[in-house]
Structures are given as C-alpha cells and as structure tokens.
Amino acid sequence: QVQLVESGGGLVKPGGSLRLSCTTSGFSFGDDYVSWIRQAPGKGLEWVSYISPTSATVYYPDSVRGRFTISRDNSRNSLYLQMDSLRAEDTAVYYCARILPANIYSLTCDYWGQGTLVTVSS
C-alpha cells in the first residue's frame, strides 16, 4: 500500500536550519508530483512547496521562498525539504503528500504522511 514517512523534525533555534526527509513506497514516486504542506499548532493547512517528477517545476509561497528548498531523489523514492533561516512562525507539523496523478493541476493530495513536528524556539 502507499506509504509516506516523514523524518527530521525537531527543536531548532531561530535562524537555524533543518532538513526534512520523506521516504515513500507503494507508488511510482518518480512519475508523480509531491509536496510539503504544514499545519501550525491549532491552525489550518498551508502549502510549503511542491515539485514535479523531474524537478523542473517547483513552487514556494512568499512565506518560505528564498529560505526553503525542496528536492527529490527518485532513485531513493525520497523527498526532501531544506529549511534555512528558520523563524518562530515556521513552527508546525510538516506533512509530505502525493499530488493526485489524474489531475495534477488541481494540486489535490491523495496520500499523506503522518507528519513531523518542527519547533523553532530559543
């Protein structure tokens, strides 16, 4: 079955860096768009980034552009998020998710990992 497992979260000081990983199985990772979506404690869902199968297309909202970098290794079925210059407002659970292959333009996510918590605090 489809699985996505995030790792790499933890406590980091403001200005620090962290690298999240998402290991996947059960689907053709190299053919699919994948994404990072976050949820601050008690809040709603927010897009962080997505990446195309060949890495040719990536997206970041203004809130993380220039600080976060998404990447993937199709040979390892893995997705990554390098987070630099972290701020308190980046504190959230970070989910990796697959974008529905049948309708990539919708950015609908059909499978999600369980999430990894990133806490930015001094």
Added chain:
Amino acid sequence: EIVLAQSPDTLSLSPGERATLSCRASQSVSSNYLAWYQQKPGQAPRLLIYGASSRATGVPDRFSGSGSGTDFTLTITRLEPEDFAVYYCQQKLAFGGGTKVEIK
C-alpha cells in the same frame, strides 16, 4: 489570489443527523480543482472528495460533494461516530479555514 471561506466554523450535531458544510470561493473556480479533506486529532488529513463530487478510494457513500462556481458543499447524510472531525476544502493553492463537526 483565491480565498476559500468555510462555514460554519463549528457544527454541533448528533450521530445519525445530516451535516452540510459550505465552502465559498472569493471568485469562480473550476469544479475540477475543488477537494475536501477530513482531519481527526493527531492525524494527517484524509482526502474525501476531489473534483468537487468524486469520492476518493474507500470513502463511504454517506459523504458527497456538490457545487460549482463559487459555492461548494460537503454533505454527510447520516453522521457516524467516526465522522466527528475537522473538514477542509481546497482549491489548488488555497485551503479553507476548516469546519469542526462536533458531537452535540
């Protein structure tokens, strides 16, 4: 930039009752791009509905989606105990703020 407004914020209902959740877009959107998710405490979101009205794999038929243009609805015909959760709508890069369905 499209903004999605969900209402109500909280819906208090009893098991067996019908739930009707609303998602209103700030401008007309394609039905193909409207999705609904369910999230329970401590869990990841789960895709329920995509393309405004298509149920995702394994989703019970008591869940249905409808709507077009700026107004979309998620209906749960008879609430089961496991349906009490927060529901989010999404249109591409926009998520609604969520509706919590709680036990009355």
